[in-house]
Amino acid sequence: MTVAQPDVSVIIGAYEAMPYLIECLSSVEAQTIDPERVEVIAVDDGSTDGTGEYLEEFAERAPMHVLVIRQENSGGPSGPRNVGLAKATGRYVFFLDADDRLGPEALERMVGMADRAGTDVVLGKVEGVNRSAPKSMWGKTVERTDVYSSNIKFTLSAQKLFRRELLDRHGMRFDESLFTGEDALFTMEAYLRADGVSVVADHTCYYLVGRDDGKHVTKSGSYTLRFDSARALMRLIAELVPAGARRDQLMIRPFLVTLLPQFGPKYLTDSEEIRRHKFELAKPLMDTYWTEGVAQRLKVHERLRLHLVAEQRPDLLLEVVKFVKAKKQAAALLEKKGRRVYLAYPHFRDRAAGVPDAVYLAEPREARAFPGYREGGVDTLVRRAVRKARRVLTSREVRPAA
Numbered sequence: 001m002t003v004a005q006p007d008v009s010v011i012i013g014a015y016e017a018m019p020y021l022i023e024c025l026s027s028v029e030a031q032t033i034d035p036e037r038v039e040v041i042a043v044d045d046g047s048t049d050g051t052g053e054y055l056e057e058f059a060e061r062a063p064m065h066v067l068v069i070r071q072e073n074s075g076g077p078s079g080p081r082n083v084g085l086a087k088a089t090g091r092y093v094f095f096l097d098a099d100d101r102l103g104p105e106a107l108e109r110m111v112g113m114a115d116r117a118g119t120d121v122v123l124g125k126v127e128g129v130n131r132s133a134p135k136s137m138w139g140k141t142v143e144r145t146d147v148y149s150s151n152i153k154f155t156l157s158a159q160k161l162f163r164r165e166l167l168d169r170h171g172m173r174f175d176e177s178l179f180t181g182e183d184a185l186f187t188m189e190a191y192l193r194a195d196g197v198s199v200v201a202d203h204t205c206y207y208l209v210g211r212d213d214g215k216h217v218t219k220s221g222s223y224t225l226r227f228d229s230a231r232a233l234m235r236l237i238a239e240l241v242p243a244g245a246r247r248d249q250l251m252i253r254p255f256l257v258t259l260l261p262q263f264g265p266k267y268l269t270d271s272e273e274i275r276r277h278k279f280e281l282a283k284p285l286m287d288t289y290w291t292e293g294v295a296q297r298l299k300v301h302e303r304l305r306l307h308l309v310a311e312q313r314p315d316l317l318l319e320v321v322k323f324v325k326a327k328k329q330a331a332a333l334l335e336k337k338g339r340r341v342y343l344a345y346p347h348f349r350d351r352a353a354g355v356p357d358a359v360y361l362a363e364p365r366e367a368r369a370f371p372g373y374r375e376g377g378v379d380t381l382v383r384r385a386v387r388k389a390r391r392v393l394t395s396r397e398v399r400p401a402a
Contacts (some may be wrong), residue, residue, distance in 0.1 A: 124205025181229025
């Protein structure tokens with residue numbers, strides 16, 4: 001008798017996951033999708049707290065097929081995910097962390113969306129439990145979008161539905177040399193290679209659970225690992241997207257989410273040696289990937305800090321970080337009849353510092369918050385000139401012949 005191919009393989013990498021694993025597996029068991037359409041591949045990554053034993057108990061009673069693999073500890077989440085992916089037979093795969101849980105109907109809704117829209121990746125709405133979760137991409141359910149037309153670049157965790165054929169065709173696996181940000185690399189590549197991405201925003205599909213014991217992987221790791229993560233993601237984007245506006249649009253993610261926090265409030269408590277090392281690690285990234293197009297897409301305080309990092313000016317950065325940490329509002333200076341708004345963060349128009357005015361110039365989305373700002377500027381003047389030229393040409397065309 002031929003066994004039908006499952007619709008979805010749920011891959012669970014588990015390490016020291018008790019007691020969170022209990023609710024995680026309960027959420028799998030409670031899914032409304034037909035159990036025969038699901039397979040669970042659970043990889044116990046060398047746990048010593050009963051995780052492996054509980055997985056085996058679950059396999060015996062679960063209504064769907066469950067494969068439990070027990071192995072020596074690999075040191076990170078990538079190894080178990082890759083082991084599970086190699087065993088997966090479903091049309092789709094979903095990566096579920098052992099301390100998180102699925103929302104009711106999650107698999108049914110996401111598989112249904114992928115089949116209906118013909119897309120290769122499906123994002124299900126995420127909610128945080130005792131921790132924060134990404135929010136900007138859940139405005140509405142979208143059957144088909146891409147990484148350029150939405151905010152999905154700000155959710156690069158692996159907890160999404162992926163078409164397995166896409167992953168196999170491109171030989172996609174998690175980078176086991178990275179100990180943080182490995183899911184960002186995998187998911188960004190999937191976004192870029194996918195034939196469409198869907199967003200299920202009207203139903204919570206995933207609960208991101210904050211652990212009370214502090215063992216959650218995203219809470220651990222030294223600052224050097226963050227630079228490794230940023231470097232890998234920037235390199236991937238550069239390899240897959242030609243230089244230009246689209247690449248700049250995606251580069252915002254590693255600059256803003258991974259690199260910039262290294263020069264935030266924590267920087268103030270770093271030793272001089274660590275501060276110096278951070279600048280050394282950042283230099284090749286800034287030299288290679290920092291562009292005017294990226295800079296223009298950031299808020300002034302973000303752009304200013306990264307500009308000072310790019311220019312290797314730690315002497316100026318410290319005062320800016322202190323100002324930002326204090327949550328002060330920089331004074332706004334309106335010029336050109338309100339069409340330009342400069343935000344006077346530290347070193348603004350300080351000749352000794354030599355930071356260009358353009359670094360302090362607010363883009364429209366930031367400038368709109370200030371009374372007196374008149375949106376338009378150079379673009380408006382150009383449009384007026386074009387309209388005037390058209391009027392002149394039109395009047396000549398309709399002028400009667402002599």
